[in-house]
Amino acid sequence: MENIDAARLQMAFTLGFHIVFACIGMVMPFFMVVAHKKWLNTRNPIYLTLTKSWQRGVAIFFVTGAVSGTALSFELGLLWPTFMKHAGPIIGMPFSLEGAAFFVEAIALGFYLYGWNKISEKFHWITGIIVGISGVASGILVVAANGWMNAPSGFDYINEEFLNIDPIQALLNPAWFTQALHMTLAAFTATGFAVAGIHAFQIYKKRNTELHTKAFKIAITFGAIAALLQPLSGDLSAKDVAKRQPAKLAAMEAHFDTQKGAPLYIGGIVNQETQEVNYKVEIPKALSFLAHGDFNAEVVGLNDFPKDEHPNVAVVHYAFQIMIGLGTLLLLAGLLFFLVNYKKRQWFKKRSFWLFFTLLAPTGFIALEAGWVVTEVGRQPWIIHKIMRTKDAVTPMPGIEYSFYMYLFVYLSLAAAITWLMNRQIKALNTTKTTPL
């Protein structure tokens, strides 16, 4: 395996894992504090049990997120030393602030996990909120750093040198807001549906239904609201990408030739050689409208770019279709939940309802990962858009493939172990009325 391919695979793989852990660790605290608040208000012990079991989930995912994040903070340099050498001083600000936010989160979590019956109820609950807010802040800051790779700013690039560095402008790069908004909503959607799905399965199996129904409603409410807002954020992102990274947009849509009134392709098999998309559904002029808000606007095709600046069209296009498809499915599922909750409560008794939401559990995360494939593979061959190529950034040390195999083995085992651990948590939750700690 070529060094560059191994490094890219390792980065994709470790980031892919970290994203799941980090999202759960950042969104679940919100579910936890809602359940906690309901316990404080109603003194219904079910809410206390729920809070404490979610708290275990938060603790487990926080630590896995923290260690995989620590690994990533090193990997950035270990795999892409040339990138970090130049980019480090420019995008240091989001990372140093992220470090601070993460620290605040760890401190607040220390209070929350160990504060039961030791600190005042109100302060204890507030530390839970701080865990959630600082977690989301960390996420936004890291995504802002990624935004800089898509929309490099805050420096002048003269004779291959980065001069006049302005770290604040780099932090507030043109892509930071659309990306951070899209990712935050995605995190809430994915985690909301995943957690709701796990509880839906328990209800489907008729285990401890009262507790799991309460849990399901809290999680799905977050997930459904985020899923409903996501298309608006997606629209902002698409228009932004169309303006700044037309090659990425073209790859997303498998759009090869520049044209006015460009059609939108749904699905289809991409043939990169002949530049054709077979078996697609075509909506006339829709791409022009989505990208520029005008049915007759010109959309730049991939052929306007040199061949060596093309991303892998098939991968980006498929990933984009998966993201949009699953996103739409989750939006409809969110609407269904609200409909049932306000109009058709008798549906809560139907097993098929719970089976449906069980099956949806992984879809949010699949969509989220697909979205990251779109933005990362879509940026290739650049590591810093139009400034530095990925192949020029990789470490000179040969043999990265062995490092990749090691990470592959460790993270796959880790995933299996965490799944197993979570399963045991739920089993314990169903067999005992109260959970220790």
Added chain:
Amino acid sequence: MMYVVLFFLAFSLLLYVLLAGADFGAGIIELFSSKKNQKITKKTVYRVMGPVWEANHIWIIILIVILWVAFPYFYNIIVVSLHIPLTLMLLGITLRGIAFIFRHYDAYKDKSQRLYNWMFKISSLLTPIFLGIAFGALLSEEIIVTDTLAEFTFKELYIDSWLNIFSILTGLFFASLCAFMAAVLLIGEADKTALKIYRKKAATATVVVVLIGFITFMYGYSQGLSFVLGFIENPYAISALGISALLLIPLWRSIQQERKVRTRIYAGLQVFLVLFAALISQYPLVLFTSNESISLLANTAPESTIQVLGISLIIGGLLILPGLFHLLKSFKMIKILERD
């Protein structure tokens, strides 16, 4: 502003060595304990470390971020030539974190605990060893910095840079230092029966630290490493090391008298002095490669970056330190302060 950045760099290094070091050390002590004592250690460690455990380990992230933002040239050399020990250290950090969380959060306490314990103890030993190796490698004059990589073999560039006697000795020294800190920390937390065990462990650890430290130093001297030679000639470094050694006397007296806070302060001060001596001896030279000595301050990030980083660190510090202090105060740590 550069001094603010340097202060935070040294500060987070010190806190990582002290806090995470004691945490690693607790695992090492568990590894070298009999079965019955392992259980006691595990319980005590969790009680003391639990609430602050995560915060302790974030210092390394702060450290690495400061390095890459402010000292990109220096950082670049480290991540390229020390790729392998750093990756192994990361593996250790990952396995250790997972084991820690599994052994306390698994809903069932059954046979699988044995696997977690085993994983925890082994990674507690290996992680600081690789960290120490990486640190030693910076001083070992084996790292090759060159523009013509093709002239060298893989082994010369990426293996010999860290797999050498001096680096390995430094790794062992750091691991034993961790065990020493943990033993001293645990003394302050133990009840009567456990107290004896930890006192014994602390005595052993002290002997081991001093011994390995001495061997490392003498080996470096015999090889004529400029770090060691410069160390001897630097009055601050030598006196700091001397005071650290002298502090062993009051340390042991306070251990005998069961003065818990004083014990910790002495031990912390000793570690601080050792670290201070190592850093000050040739400041700002921190990297001794095969053919040159590289200053930390060579090719730093531009002034505008340093400004913003310094301000971010100050804001972050103001946000974090009171919270951290409050966390320590709210839980176990302060009760001990009250008892002394």
